[in-house]
Amino acid sequence: MKYFYYTILLLTLVTACRQKMLSGKELEDKLIETMKEHLDKTLQPGTEFTINDMTYYPDQIRRHYNCEFDVIMHAGNKDTSGVMKALISNDFKNVERTQ
Numbered sequence: 816m817k818y819f820y821y822t823i824l825l826l827t828l829v830t831a832c833r834q835k836m837l838s839g840k841e842l843e844d845k846l847i848e849t850m851k852e853h854l855d856k857t858l859q860p861g862t863e864f865t866i867n868d869m870t871y872y873p874d875q876i877r878r879h880y881n882c883e884f885d886v887i888m889h890a891g892n893k894d895t896s897g898v899m900k901a902l903i904s905n906d907f908k909n910v911e912r913t914q
Contacts, residue, residue, distance in 0.1 A: 858888075864888045
């Protein structure tokens with residue numbers, strides 16, 4: 816009986832600690848949030864940006880998301896718009912800008 820309780824406890828811990836898989840709107844929001852955090856850290860102070868649109872697809876082999884963001888940036892008295900491409904890891908901790 817003692818082993819049964821340990822097994823139940825172990826299974827509960829394993830299933831409770833497993834990372835939840837995001838999909839749909841939640842995944843898009845998390846990718847945009849991750850890119851905003853990255854841009855906040857890497858852009859010059861005083862630069863403001865707005866992410867208008869995003870497209871992505873998951874790369875299962877390399878375990879990351881290939882993302883393309885439509886961004887409008889305001890720096891001082893200059894405005895520019897363009898496309899930023901980035902690779903975001905599946906755990907949302909690493910962002911590598913490719914363009």
